[in-house]
Amino acid sequence: MRLSKGFFPTVKEVPSDAVIPSHQLMIRAGLMRQLAAGIFSFLPIGYSVMKKVMQIIREEMDAIGGQEFHLPALNPIELWEETDRVKAFGDIMFHIKNRAMVLAPTHEEVITNIAKDHVKTYKVMPQIWYQIQTKFRNEPRPKSGVLRGRQFTMKDSYSMDATWQGLDKSYDLHAEAYKKIYTRCGLSFHIVGASSGAMGGSGSQEFMVESNAGEDNLAVCTETGYAANVEIATSLVPNAERFSTNDALQDVHTPMCKSIDEVASFLNLPTTRCAKSLIFMNDKQPVLVLMLGNDQLNETKLQTVFGQDIRPAQADELPQLTGADAGSIGPVGLESNFTIVADKRLENANGLVCGANKNDYHLLNLDLQRDVSINSYHDFRMVEEGEPTPDGKGTLRIVKGIEVGHIFKLGTKYSSAMKANFLDEQGKENPLIMGSYGIGVERIVACHIEQHHDEYGIQWQKGIAPYDVHLICVNMNSDVVKKKSEELYAELTAKGISVLFDDRTDASAGFKFKDADLLGMPLQVIVGEKNLKNNEIELKERNSGKRWNASVENIINEVVNFVKS
RNA sequence: CGGGGUGUGGCUCAGCCCGGUUAGAGCGCUUGGUUCGGGACCAAGAGGUCGGAGGUUCGAAUCCUCUCACCCCGACCA
Numbered sequence: 001m002r003l004s005k006g007f008f009p010t011v012k013e014v015p016s017d018a019v020i021p022s023h024q025l026m027i028r029a030g031l032m033r034q035l036a037a038g039i040f041s042f043l044p045i046g047y048s049v050m051k052k053v054m055q056i057i058r059e060e061m062d063a064i065g066g067q068e069f070h071l072p073a074l075n076p077i078e079l080w081e082e083t084d085r086v087k088a089f090g091d092i093m094f095h096i097k098n099r100a101m102v103l104a105p106t107h108e109e110v111i112t113n114i115a116k117d118h119v120k121t122y123k124v125m126p127q128i129w130y131q132i133q134t135k136f137r138n139e140p141r142p143k144s145g146v147l148r149g150r151q152f153t154m155k156d157s158y159s160m161d162a163t164w165q166g167l168d169k170s171y172d173l174h175a176e177a178y179k180k181i182y183t184r185c186g187l188s189f190h191i192v193g194a195s196s197g198a199m200g201g202s203g204s205q206e207f208m209v210e211s212n213a214g215e216d217n218l219a220v221c222t223e224t225g226y227a228a229n230v231e232i233a234t235s236l237v238p239n240a241e242r243f244s245t246n247d248a249l250q251d252v253h254t255p256m257c258k259s260i261d262e263v264a265s266f267l268n269l270p271t272t273r274c275a276k277s278l279i280f281m282n283d284k285q286p287v288l289v290l291m292l293g294n295d296q297l298n299e300t301k302l303q304t305v306f307g308q309d310i311r312p313a314q315a316d317e318l319p320q321l322t323g324a325d326a327g328s329i330g331p332v333g334l335e336s337n338f339t340i341v342a343d344k345r346l347e348n349a350n351g352l353v354c355g356a357n358k359n360d361y362h363l364l365n366l367d368l369q370r371d372v373s374i375n376s377y378h379d380f381r382m383v384e385e386g387e388p389t390p391d392g393k394g395t396l397r398i399v400k401g402i403e404v405g406h407i408f409k410l411g412t413k414y415s416s417a418m419k420a421n422f423l424d425e426q427g428k429e430n431p432l433i434m435g436s437y438g439i440g441v442e443r444i445v446a447c448h449i450e451q452h453h454d455e456y457g458i459q460w461q462k463g464i465a466p467y468d469v470h471l472i473c474v475n476m477n478s479d480v481v482k483k484k485s486e487e488l489y490a491e492l493t494a495k496g497i498s499v500l501f502d503d504r505t506d507a508s509a510g511f512k513f514k515d516a517d518l519l520g521m522p523l524q525v526i527v528g529e530k531n532l533k534n535n536e537i538e539l540k541e542r543n544s545g546k547r548w549n550a551s552v553e554n555i556i557n558e559v560v561n562f563v564k565s
Numbered sequence: 566c567g568g569g570g571u572g573u574g575g576c577u578c579a580g581c582c583c584g585g586u587u588a589g590a591g592c593g594c595u596u597g598g599u600u601c602g603g604g605a606c607c608a609a610g611a612g613g614u615c616g617g618a619g620g621u622u623c624g625a626a627u628c629c630u631c632u633c634a635c636c637c638c639g640a641c642c643a
Binding site for chain 2: 012036088092105106108137141215406408507538
């Protein structure tokens with residue numbers, strides 16, 4: 001492609017809307033333009049990268065037996081009512097105003113609808129169906145360019161198996177394919193255990209790219225390889241002690257002590273002798289959650305136990321439920337009305353301090369075996385930086401990550417709801433056992449740029465660079481330079497190399513160099529007068545900045561070797 | 566949805582607090598000329614109802630009210 005003929009709207013100034021590097025560079029390098037919040041037009045060079053990414057995805061999906069579909073984005077709302085996901089998605093789903101239709105935010109329903117009619121026997125399974133489609137989600141707050149948009153491209157695939165072992169296999173195949181896809185796209189990534197949230201199902205993993213632009217927090221450990229979304233991450237922290245002396249409960253006046261730190265320092269005890277009480281409402285049922293000391297409650301873990309609808313009690317609900325305000329609440333005496341649960345660190349502990357359900361009073365010597373009846377103990381705790389990994393062999397780091405893929409073992413949630421059944425070897429009817437696997441295409445592009453850029457521009461890695469080579473004719477007014485550049489363009493193209501040829505007559509050399517660094521092709525071939533006099537042509541590797549000269553005779557081989565290596 | 570911020574030529578911004586000729590700059594664009602290895606120079610041009618509506622005033626980019634859009638923080642996020 002000739003730069004003089006193509007549409008490459010590069011800009012020098014940083015767009016004021018863009019904050020993170022990938023967003024700035026996607027605008028500056030002319031990959032895309034914003035149409036509205038969270039909605040982008042992809043321009044030729046940006047779409048070219050998208051197509052490369054999609055091609056890699058196709059190849060790896062096909063390699064595990066995937067079959068590509070093209071499914072409608074416009075769906076009848078009834079379809080989504082069958083699985084009760086109109087409610088589950090709520091305002092996130094776009095609704096069509098003048099027809100009972102929705103814009104699909106994902107495609108489990110459409111796939112299951114097809115499978116229901118056609119996958120009727122164990123004999124045809126497993127099946128892996130995928131598509132690469134535009135998805136629509138009415139995000140309350142689009143942000144970070146393409147990382148959180150209202151319209152985006154997703155590769156989504158679905159597996160259908162007759163057995164749970166089959167699901168495990170389909171899931172593992174996807175995990176392997178995903179590793180290859182991200183690696184080929186030049187990304188370094190973590191695979192983390194994740195919450196399956198409202199998708200339901202028995203297990204899920206996220207593919208995360210470490211980045212400050214990320215919205216998720218991950219607990220990772222390079223020594224042990226442990227990696228989990230903090231939503232489900234665990235660590236090896238000691239339980240609260242159980243002391244042999246066990247004094248009776250005792251009231252203590254604790255004026256102005258609201259926080260655990262205040263109570264602990266007032267009573268001159270470590271915070272790990274305090275049991276913090278948090279009040280939630282699960283529909284109409286009050287729930288008291290006991291946490292040790294300053295441990296943060298992980299609400300995702302709470303939801304895993306109680307369901308999605310559990311919510312923190314409001315401040316004005318507390319006195320009527322407990323007799324006290326936040327800061328003086330405790331479990332003793334609330335058994336009759338409350339469901340009382342506790343974090344595992346507190347299991348069977350004694351000698352604790354808790355609120356007395358009377359403002360400015362606490363109780364000493366709380367014994368969780370003796371003084372209250374705990375309905376159950378669970379891991380409710382949010383892990384923290386520096387804690388030991390669950391196996392005790394490493395140390396957790398908390399990093400931000402961008403989710404570029406998520407794989408779910410759905411199980412039978414959708415097939416049961418939609419009565420998508422098959423006959424097994426015994427002739428017995430069962431719901432299809434399904435998996436669901438997504439990849440955000442734009443996110444891969446943005447993450448690639450987040451991981452591969454410098455102050456001058458993008459550094460495309462070979463797998464997804466829009467062109468192999470950026471050929472710069474330093475001076476189109478010099479006949480020899482122009483002639484040599486044109487020859488190289490023709491020869492390299494004939495060799496199957498994709499070349500972006502800067503043949504502009506009205507751009508200065510410096511301008512062309514800046515554009516080449518911004519656009520970021522892996523190799524720059526620079527044809528200039530001085531080098532040509534010595535029968536040489538300059539090469540520059542964008543990644544490293546390394547420059548070297550090749551002789552005119554060797555240049556084609558040199559470039560071909562670089563591109564193919 | 567809560568908090569904060571910004572809307573002025575294609576882009577980045579100044580001007581607004583303290584109202585007063587014909588609204589500015591740099592970049593980009595057009596034309597001509599000179600340049601030609603790290604975003605060149607000279608000259609001449611084109612391009613804006615200052616996001617929109619209403620109001621105050623002799624007079625509004627500037628003050629007031631409403632509204633829309635966009636960005637950031639939070640909430641939310643299969």
